[in-house]
Amino acid sequence: MKTIKIAGVPEHFNLPWHLCIENGEFEAENINLQWTDVPEGTGKMCQMLRDSETDIAVILTEGIIKDIAAGNESSIVQIYVESPLIWGIHVDAKSTYHKLSDLENTKVAISRLGSGSQLMSIVNAKNQHWKTDDLKFEIVNTIDGAVEALGKGTADYFMWERFMTKPLVDKGIFRRIADCPTPWPCFVIAVRNEILEKEPKIIDTILNIINATTEEFKEIPSIDRTLATRFHQKIEDIQEWLSLTEWSQKKLDEKTFNTVQNQLFELNIIENKVSYEAVVK
Structure with missing residues (x-):
C-alpha cells in the first residue's frame, strides 16, 4: 500500500475526494490517500508542498501559479473546478x-x-x-x-x-x-515534482478515480442534502451553488494559464513569468 498525502480546504468543492476515500476506491488500487483539511487555505498549502508536508494539493489556480513562479517545485496536473470562485x-x-x-x-x-x-x-x-x-x-x-x-x-x-x-x-x-x-477556473490539482517523477502511475490512478466521481457528482441521489448537512448550509444555497459549479477532468490549457499569469504580472504579484511547460505537466 502506497501512502500519498493530499491537502485541501474543508469546503463543499472537495466532497468528491471524501466520498472516494470513504468508499475505499483508492484503497482498492493499493493507495492509502491521506487527506488533510487546511482551513488556512492556499498560502498554507503552498508552504506544505514546499516543505513536503503534502504530496498533492487541491488549490486555487492563481495561488499555486504565483508560488511556482516563486520557486515552488510542484506542477499543475489538471483543472479540478472549471467554474470561477x-x-x-x-x-x-x-x-x-x-x-x-x-x-x-x-x-x-x-x-x-x-x-x-x-x-x-x-x-x-x-x-x-x-x-x-x-x-x-x-x-x-x-x-x-x-x-x-x-x-x-x-x-x-x-x-x-x-x-x-x-x-x-x-x-x-x-x-x-x-x-x-475569479476570471479563470478556480481550483487545480498540484503535485510535488518529486512525487510526479517517482510515482507517475499512482498519480494517474488517483486522477482517474477522482475524475470518474466528479463527472457524475451532480447526479448522485440527494447530493444537495448531503452537502447541506455536512457543510451546515441551507439546501437552497447548496442548490444554487451546485447550479453554478462545474468540475473538470482536463488539463489547464496554455491560453488560460497565460491569462492568469499575465494578470498576476500586471498586478506586481509575480516578478518573473514562467513557461507553461514548466508549470503544467
Whole structure:
C-alpha cells in the first residue's frame, strides 16, 4: 500500500475526494490517500508542498501559479473546478460600510500572505480602479480569525468563498456587500515534482478515480442534502451553488494559464513569468 498525502480546504468543492476515500476506491488500487483539511487555505498549502508536508494539493489556480513562479517545485496536473470562485466581499454586520466604494483605503483581512484572499483583494482593487500599492493587510489565518478581526475593527473587510461564508451572513455576523468572481477556473490539482517523477502511475490512478466521481457528482441521489448537512448550509444555497459549479477532468490549457499569469504580472504579484511547460505537466 502506497501512502500519498493530499491537502485541501474543508469546503463543499472537495466532497468528491471524501466520498472516494470513504468508499475505499483508492484503497482498492493499493493507495492509502491521506487527506488533510487546511482551513488556512492556499498560502498554507503552498508552504506544505514546499516543505513536503503534502504530496498533492487541491488549490486555487492563481495561488499555486504565483508560488511556482516563486520557486515552488510542484506542477499543475489538471483543472479540478472549471467554474470561477465567487468571492464574497464581507464586512462586520454592524459596520458603517455599505457599498464597495466605502472600502477604498481600508484594511483587508487575509488568511496569510500569498493566499487567495490576498491575491483576490488586489484583483478587486484593480477592478475598482483603486491604487493596489496602497492596500493594507491584516493576517487572520482562518475565517474565525476574520470574524474576530472585523468584530474588533482591526480589519475592515474580508473576501472568502461566498457560499461557505453565507451562514455567517445569515447569523448577522457578516454583511456581504459585493461579489468578485475569479476570471479563470478556480481550483487545480498540484503535485510535488518529486512525487510526479517517482510515482507517475499512482498519480494517474488517483486522477482517474477522482475524475470518474466528479463527472457524475451532480447526479448522485440527494447530493444537495448531503452537502447541506455536512457543510451546515441551507439546501437552497447548496442548490444554487451546485447550479453554478462545474468540475473538470482536463488539463489547464496554455491560453488560460497565460491569462492568469499575465494578470498576476500586471498586478506586481509575480516578478518573473514562467513557461507553461514548466508549470503544467
